[in-house]
Each structure stands twice: as C-alpha cells, then as structure tokens.
Amino acid sequence: MMAIETPALMLEEKKLRLNLQRMMDVAATGVQVRPHFKTHKSLYIAKLQMNLGACGITVATASEAELLLENGFRDILIAFPLTDHEKIRRLMRRIPAARVIFTVDSEEQAALVERAAKQEKVTPEVWLKVNSGLNRCGTEPGKETLLLAKKLAAGGLLRLTGVYTHAGHSYAACSAAEIAQIAAAEADSVLLSARLIEEAGIPVPHRSVGSTPTFELAAQYKGITEVRPGNAVFFDGMQVGLGTAAWEEVALTVLATIVSRKKDRLILDAGSKALTTEKGAHGNERMKGFGKLVTKEELYITRVSEEHGVVAFNQQQPSPGVETGGTGLSLNDRVAIIPNHACPVVNLFDHYYFMKEDGGVDILPVDARGMSQ
Ligand SMILES: Cc1ncc(COP(=O)(O)O)c(C=O)c1O
Structure with missing residues (x-):
C-alpha cells in the first residue's frame, strides 16, 4: 500500500466515472459536451472525457491550451478574452493543425485578435461571449452582440462561428426554482443573440452554455448546441449546498x-x-x-x-x-x-x-x- 502523506488530494475513480457519465448524459438531448479543463487540470481526465464523447475541451488560459495541444488534443475553446499579442500569435500558429477557437468580448479586444490574425495569415474561428447576468466579461445579449458580430464580419479577418455564455451567478441562487430561471435566461441570452446575428446573414452554428448548476437544464432549450460543465467532474461542498449534487x-x-x-x-x-x-x-x-x-x-x-x-x-x-x-x-x-x-x-x-x-x-x-x- 502506497504511503500517503497529508495533506493530500484524494480522488475516487468510481465517483469520478459516475460524474463523467452524468456530464455526458446531456448529450441525449442532442447537445455536444465541451468540458472545462480548469477544474481538474489533468490530461488523463481530459482524455477520459474525450473517450466518452466530448467534442473538445474548454480552457481558461493560453498555457492550458498549449499543454492540451502539445498532448494531442485538437479542438480547444479558449473561453477567455485574450489580449496578449504573443499569446494570441502563438496559439494562432497551431491553426490549421488544430481547431483553436478564440473569445471575442469587445471591439477593442477584437482588434487585437484581428491584428494577430493578419500577421499570422490565418482566419481563426472566434466565438462571441455574451453576458447572461454574471456581469463579468461579455457583450450584452441582443443588439450589442449583433453590432460586434457585424463589425467582425465587415473586418473579414476573423470567422465568427459561435456565441457562448457562462452563468456563474447560478452559484448564488437560493433555490432550485432560481437555478431554473437562470438556466432559462442563460439559454435565452445565447439564442436571442444568435438569432439576431443570423437574421443579419451571418450563420452561428455554435450556441454554447455552461455552469455546473445550470448545464443540464440549459441544454434542453432548442437551439443550444453545446454545454461546458467544469466543476461537475468532482462536485464539492458548494454544489451540495445548491442541490446540484448529493x-x-x-x-x-x-x-x-x-x-x-x-x-x-x-x-x-x-x-x-x-x-x-x-x-x-x-x-x-x-x-x-x-x-x-x-x-x-x-x-x-x-x-x-x-x-x-x-x-x-x-x-x-x-x-x-x-x-x-x-x-x-x-x-x-x-x-x-x-x-x-x-x-x-x-x-x-x-x-x-x-x-x-x-x-x-x-x-x-x-x-x-x-x-x-
Ligand atoms: C466560460 C466558462 N465556461 C464554463 C465554466 C464551467 O463552469 P462550472 O465549473 O460551474 O461548471 C466556467 C467556469 O468558471 C467558465 O468560466
């Protein structure tokens, strides 16, 4: 028996596998699953997720993306508005060998991504981040997002293919009913924005939502194509408190x-x-x-x-x-x-x-x- 010195991080395989399966079960509603790497930061677990049918991986940082790309992962969403020129350029050099999707959340940040794309002579895929109530990054759903989408289309340097949001404010919900309301608003923010953009003639094939308390509910809205759960791989005291997990x-x-x-x-x-x-x-x-x-x-x-x-x-x-x-x-x-x-x-x-x-x-x-x- 291996000697374990404390404090030590312990992970139970049986529960992990059940949680991974629960995460993938939403695929039954027709959505794809792009789990967030930030929770487990483990190549082994990311591989398990891909083997179970994940469409790709979500990351929060450029270094997480690079680690995954170096280890054979080929479909990465950087769910963070990168502004550092060198980070953006380095990641653009991975295209077309890998699919690297960049986040755009404002006109001024889009200009930085465009500048790098021009230098690297690539037309990278970008997804617009919308704010569904967390009030962190993201354009407001609807008109503001449409305006930015039109600017990107006019620039012709970036390829807009998706809209996404993260309803982290669901963590502050006080009841299951409130979580359900937030999930509905989360889906709506993405669907409304995508509809307006498509009406302007720009196709938006990817509409992605995420957050452990809401992903199973938001996945059920027609038109949502992808979910990005992170914490659900393990769960924790907070998720138990929210009623998301036992x-x-x-x-x-x-x-x-x-x-x-x-x-x-x-x-x-x-x-x-x-x-x-x-x-x-x-x-x-x-x-x-x-x-x-x-x-x-x-x-x-x-x-x-x-x-x-x-x-x-x-x-x-x-x-x-x-x-x-x-x-x-x-x-x-x-x-x-x-x-x-x-x-x-x-x-x-x-x-x-x-x-x-x-x-x-x-x-x-x-x-x-x-x-x-
Ligand atoms: C953009 C984005 N997507 C998805 C997630 C996953 O959320 P959760 O860990 O609640 O599942 C996060 C978490 O912070 C996030 O920032």
Missing part, C-alpha cells in the same frame, strides 16, 4: 491528519494552502467554515491559517463530548474533508491520489497546476 457524488476530498487536540477544538494539517479560504464563489459565500469532515458527525473546519485547519466547538458547532469534542478522533487520525470549492483546491496540489475501483492507488499529476498565464 454528498455521495463528491469525488474529491482532501485527506488531513489530526495534529493536536484541545478541549474546545481539533487541529488538522490542512489550512488555506490545502483548502483555500473560499467560502463559495460567484457571490455565494454561504458555506459554513472551510470544508466539511466526512464523518458521521459532519464536523466542519471553522478557521484556517496557512498550514492549520481548526475545528472549533462552540455554539454553532457544539462539542459532542468534552475531551477532544468526543468525536472519537485521536492524535494522528486521518480525516477526509470535502472542500467548499474544488477547482482552486486542485491547483494547490502537484498530484491526486487516485483511488481506483480495484482498490489500488495511483498518482495522477495535476498537469496544468499553476498554468494561469
């Missing part, structure tokens, strides 16, 4: 060791450098603490410093006993923690311990760890 579906945990026991608290060797300080994402900061212990008491980490996680017993989390909280946990015992937000946690580790269905454990590198450029 505890049993969470494939990723952080293994930690009890390093000290006090009357009113336990101390673990997993702090912010293993769990992050995230209490949620995209406006949902509702998570209690910094991760839940997978024990029958369902204790949670109340406080983190860099290397320490503290499970304090107080009014909110009453001690089940007096000494060491009566949790039955001893010094050097190990506990599995479900992180609040899996995506940034993965980026803190060099590798996963991959707990295989046959009982073995493999080391799986987090290949794109730190590839934020």
